[in-house]
Amino acid sequence: MADAFRLGFIGAGNMAESISRGVIKAGVLPPSSIRTAHRCPKRRSVFQSFGVQILETNQQVVDDSDIIILSVKPQVVKEVLLELKPFFTEQKLLVSIAAGIKLKALQELSGHKRIIRVMPNTPSAVGEAASVMCTGEMATKIDEERVSSLFKAIGKIWTAEEKYFDAITGLSGSGPAYIYLAIEALADGGVAAGLPRELALGLASQTVLGAAAMVNQTGKHPGQLKDAVASPAGTTIAGIQELEKGAFRSNLISAVVAATKRCRELSQS
Incomplete structure (x- = not known):
């Protein structure tokens, strides 16, 4: 908290809420250092809470x-930025998470x-986001930190070059949806094999979570971890x-x- 600064959100949606909650919980900033504005009383009360x-x-x-984190929908970015243009001074950093x-x-x-551009994804809601940032020409090292x-x-x-951002969106931005499909299918497979629905879904989701943790924490290649589970002539x-x-792998690549x-x-349109 030594490097305290004031953080503002333009757009008080789910992503802004997730970032705010995470920043406060991690002790990066106190709630009093964060501000936003919203017309909807319900959204205002959520942030005030x-x-x-x-x-x-x-x-x-x-x-x-x-x-200032720009967290509005992409289709209103132009309108919002043109309105706020006179208020951006050299002392301010603009961070956009607009896809x-x-x-x-x-x-x-x-x-x-x-300016710094960041691409987070929806697991930010549970503190497990995969985010990537790229920096504009005037952003400083302190800004990045x-x-x-x-x-x-x-x-x-x-951190990655901006030229990779479309592929980042295709992988980590859209990727949670592919994994939700996989979890649902694994659970359906468990039900088809005779398991109660609740147990099958619990086992499927925890299995995916555990497998991801194995890749992240062991540093081993996924193929190596797969080989360790697949014994000769066995079930796996x-x-x-x-x-x-x-064509399971090919389908994921194609997705x-x-x-x-x-x-x-x-983005071109």
């Missing part, structure tokens, strides 16, 4: 913050060059053979590539 300051307008949020809006567009719309501290509070963060290799018949392609189309 854990100590975030509610201001009347987005202009006030920008004026009263050192770091598909590139640094160049953010600079042109805001008239501001001290501060933004990194914010997003480490809700998971893990990597029989299941893997069925997955290979259905990431298709989502990347669609993201590229949307």
Whole structure:
């Protein structure tokens, strides 16, 4: 908390809420250092419930913050930034988590060059986000460190060049949905094999969580971990053979590539 700064959110949706809660829980900032504005009383009361300051307008949020996180839907970014353009001074850092809006567009719309773009994903709600950031030309090392501290509070963060962001969206942005499908299918398989639904779903979700933790914590290649489970002529290799018949790996690869392609189309439009 030694490096305290004022954090403002333009857009008080679910992602802003997740980041705020995570930052407070991790002790990165106190609630009094965070502010936002929203027309909806319900959203205002949610943020007030854990100590975030509610201001009347987005202009006030920008004026009263050192770091401003733009967390609105991509289709309203242009309107919002043009409205706030006069309030971005050189002392302020703009952080955008709006999907598909590139640094160049953010600079042109805001008239501001001290910008960092971040792509988080929805598991931020449970503190397990996979986030990636890229920095604009005027962002400083301290800016990077501060933004990194914010997003480490809700998971893990990597740094990458902006040219990779469409593929990042296709993998980690859309990826949770692919895993939800896999969990649902595993649970259905358990039910088909005779398990009660609740038990099957619990086992499926914990198995996926455990397998991901094994990859993250052991540093071993997933193929190596897979080989350790698949004993000769055993149950696991029989299941893997069925997955290979259905092109399981190829389908996941194709899903990431298709989502990347669609993201590229949307960002160009």
